[in-house]
Amino acid sequence: MSRWQELEKEYFMRTVERLPVTLVRGKGARVWDEDGREYLDFVAGWAVNSLGHCHPATAEAVTEQVRTLIQVSNQFYSIPQVQLAELLVQNSCLDKVFLCNSGAEANEGAVKLARRYGKHHLNGAYEVITTTGSFHGRTLGMVAATGQPKFQEPYVPLPSGFANVEYNSIEAIKAATTPQTCAVMLETLQGEGGVNLPDDDYLAAVRTWCDQTGILLILDEIQTGIGRTGTLFAYEQYGVEPDIMTLAKGLASGLPIGAILAKDGASVFTPGEHGSTFGGNPVTCAASYATVKFVIDNDIPGNAGRVGEYLMAKLKDLSQKHQGVTDVRGRGLLAAIEFSRDIAQALVMACLERGLLVNKLKPNALRFMPPLTIGNEEVDEALGILDEALSSINE
Numbered sequence: 001m002s003r004w005q006e007l008e009k010e011y012f013m014r015t016v017e018r019l020p021v022t023l024v025r026g027k028g029a030r031v032w033d034e035d036g037r038e039y040l041d042f043v044a045g046w047a048v049n050s051l052g053h054c055h056p057a058t059a060e061a062v063t064e065q066v067r068t069l070i071q072v073s074n075q076f077y078s079i080p081q082v083q084l085a086e087l088l089v090q091n092s093c094l095d096k097v098f099l100c101n102s103g104a105e106a107n108e109g110a111v112k113l114a115r116r117y118g119k120h121h122l123n124g125a126y127e128v129i130t131t132t133g134s135f136h137g138r139t140l141g142m143v144a145a146t147g148q149p150k151f152q153e154p155y156v157p158l159p160s161g162f163a164n165v166e167y168n169s170i171e172a173i174k175a176a177t178t179p180q181t182c183a184v185m186l187e188t189l190q191g192e193g194g195v196n197l198p199d200d201d202y203l204a205a206v207r208t209w210c211d212q213t214g215i216l217l218i219l220d221e222i223q224t225g226i227g228r229t230g231t232l233f234a235y236e237q238y239g240v241e242p243d244i245m246t247l248a249k250g251l252a253s254g255l256p257i258g259a260i261l262a263k264d265g266a267s268v269f270t271p272g273e274h275g276s277t278f279g280g281n282p283v284t285c286a287a288s289y290a291t292v293k294f295v296i297d298n299d300i301p302g303n304a305g306r307v308g309e310y311l312m313a314k315l316k317d318l319s320q321k322h323q324g325v326t327d328v329r330g331r332g333l334l335a336a337i338e339f340s341r342d343i344a345q346a347l348v349m350a351c352l353e354r355g356l357l358v359n360k361l362k363p364n365a366l367r368f369m370p371p372l373t374i375g376n377e378e379v380d381e382a383l384g385i386l387d388e389a390l391s392s393i394n395e
């Protein structure tokens with residue numbers, strides 16, 4: 001254990017089982033540890049480094065903004081946040097933007113917005129329907145929204161106002177809708193819960209139900225947005241438009257930012273009803289503007305779609321070669337491989353030893369969420385390592 005790792009044990013709260021590596025530098029899809037060892041990064045800061053590590057577009061925007069103006073109060077106009085908001089609106093189906101600092105904060109704000117909408121338009125309705133297997137963040141409200149008992153049980157009693165119903169069942173949503181319901185909140189496809197894709201007609205049926213009942217559809221695109229699934233936003237592939245959408249993770253390719261986007265009709269906050277000291281910070285907004293502009297101008301979603309198909313094909317090849325692969329699934333550069341046995345931790349370690357970072361999604365599944373700028377060569381390299389790691393474990 002290195003000195004940094006010993007100090008961490010002494011001073012840091014134990015909220016995560018860390019892997020025994022201290023990362024000190026990154027470039028593109030590669031990172032280096034304190035001993036100079038190189039790794040191919042298929043975790044990307046948990047689906048955050050959309051352009052890879054320290055991309056020049058993001059780094060230069062940060063450097064210039066840091067030398068110009070680092071923080072102002074939201075009582076004043078600020079150019080980087082307006083530029084970012086304009087870019088997001090012009091490239092989505094939404095009309096208005098609120099900026100914050102993380103995914104959970106964006107989702108909290110989205111639920112507050114839906115409750116304000118409920119007060120104005122739905123006789124005070126406040127309840128939000130979410131689904132099993134979802135993940136919406138770690139604040140108390142978002143733990144209540146997240147349909148996974150393992151995140152909820154340590155913190156009961158949880159805030160009220162959420163109904164968790166079965167995923168991929170429009171009947172379950174219909175049955176849970178009451179006069180108190182103001183919104184349905186879904187990930188366009190589920191990330192943390194297992195890389196679970198919606199059934200073909202599910203999102204369209206939810207949209208229709210929301211239209212019929214007058215309740216809002218909130219899509220959490222915190223993991224799927226900004227090109228990861230092959231389009232700028234994943235909703236584009238399902239023929240539905242949300243009333244409210246949340247973003248974070250890949251939005252600034254590594255800087256902490258979150259966003260709530262809403263259609264004009266759902267944009268009902270009035271001054272003083274919501275806020276955030278650092279939300280819309282000039283540095284993160286400059287980073288985000290540069291990132292999103294690069295993503296759009298260089299068709300990075302198209303690259304994620306093409307390389308994602310290649311990744312999927314290669315994962316399927318691997319599943320033919322090795323016994324015990326029960327499923328391969330995903331969209332774009334968000335993919336998972338599932339096994340019949342709980343070998344994910346052993347595989348993560350075997351890959352790490354061979355220079356590849358991958359994420360343990362579940363005890364029996366791995367997730368791949370590399371930078372969106374990778375090519376087929378990086379996929380070949382990563383799956384070559386995974387192939388070896390699988391052989392070493394199955395020996």
Ligand SMILES: Cc1ncc(COP(=O)(O)O)c(C=O)c1O
Pocket residue numbers: 102103104105107135136137138187191192220221222223248249
């Ligand atoms: C779909 C989704 N929503 C919300 C969150 C929470 O985001 P954050 O960790 O930035 O609060 C995550 C994080 O993994 C996520 O994947």
